Amino acid sequence: MFELIERWLRILLLIIGTGVFIFIFFQLKHILLPFVISIIIAYVLNPVVRMIEARGIKRLTAVSLLLTVMMGGFALGLIFGVPALAAEIEKIQNRLPQITKDMKVFALQLEGSLEENYPMIGSKPVIGPAFEALEEKSSQLAGNIPSWIMEHMEQIILLILVPFNVFFFLRDGDEWMQKIYNLLPNRYVETVLSVVSEINASLGGYIRGLVVDGAIVGSLIAIGLYFIGVDYWLIIGLITGIGNLIPYFGPVLGFGLAVLVAILGTGGPAAIVKIAVLFGIVKFLDDFFFQVLIVGASAHVHAVLVVLSVFLGGYLLGIVGMIIAVPITVSLQVMVRILIDRYRFKTVSAARERAQADHWVC
């Protein structure tokens, strides 16, 4: 009787503790993005650190070596990439009012054509007022990008902390996990280890592969758009690569942006066709080669569950939620499966298992 009460009390404490953790998580979600990014980067780089550690190198030395090489590469990327990015942002800033005017003319023509061919729609001034508001916003934005940066300085500073966070997560992450294992009661050690190991096995390759896959897809799109002659090829490639982290939605975002730029630019219908072919080829290569070779065994989550979890993650936590939705779903799936297996194992008679011994081994 007391054992049952004790067990239910433990479950209740666990539920309350989880609830408190989730509550705090939601209260602090606006500053969590840099830490989530740091944890993802550290998780992706951990196998490389372990590979260096396997050679008998101390972890601190391994982490320092790896991050030095990476920061060097990142600095080179900044030296060559920032001027090109800045030039593209300046182009957008200068062209934004004209782009908005062009979009308004196009939308008004479309509205007029629809009213002429389908009089039952009736004339209601929708497009005009909507675009007046958009014009006002875009004029403000065109002149105020620097002040937008100032307003969001807190988030930008937190992002700058990412490399420092990555260093500490990489250096101390395994040690922290070790301390948690040491705190566990003996009877729970193997169950917790089994959950952690199987989540790692399911998720590890998936997350690492996704990051590499995003980099390859983003690079291919950027190079392809450059040769097609689409403006802002670098930004669109970057957005497509980052968007690739979000299943199903990311590639659509990149394609939509590229088509929009082509419509508003001087590319014409031919450019749109080329963009569609480019995205089609890259998607084909991604689905049949890159994902198979790089992402490897999938996380074994049903596609409907993936879409649902991404929607839920986006609703609850915005971009952060959309990125971490699939990893959390995979982790929960593994935990539930293992706990069900453990429960089933306890109810199956061990004698019945032994009675199924095959043959005498000599």
Next chain:
Amino acid sequence: MAGFIDDLAERVFQPIRDPKLMERIRFLQTLALLKDLSSTQVGKLLTECIERQYYAGDVIFNEGDQGNALFIVMSGFVAIQKKLDNGDIQTLVNLGPGTHFGELALLDTLPRSAAAVAVDETAVLILYKANFDALVSKRADIGLPIMTAVAENLARQVRRLNEQVFKLQSGVPR
């Protein structure tokens, strides 16, 4: 090519190796289970293991528990015990540093055939089955020699058991 890269890596990393870590790797290489592995391969295995401390009397696992991990004794002693029909506990063997137990869990997840209890303050390395399976599939150069060593050990035990059963059945004194 892989051998060349390994040699190059050895020369590059030699000056910055951690002596304590290397000592640990050399200690593990003395285990029968890992005798066929190089220091780099043992180092890789070490990164897949989790270390845990037990105090005297701590139950590492009970007879009948679902087995999911191999344990390597780094320090201290572990008693492998079995419960008899009359309820008494019999210690089958005491395992010291450099030995291993629970290897059957790498082959299947059937119930543990005996219990393991820490005799004094003991440090063990735990290799969980999922990590071992990943090693076998992605690093067969590490996983297969371990699997072979486990199989050889089991084969020796089965032959010994067969002889004992034969002697018991034929009434030949041991």
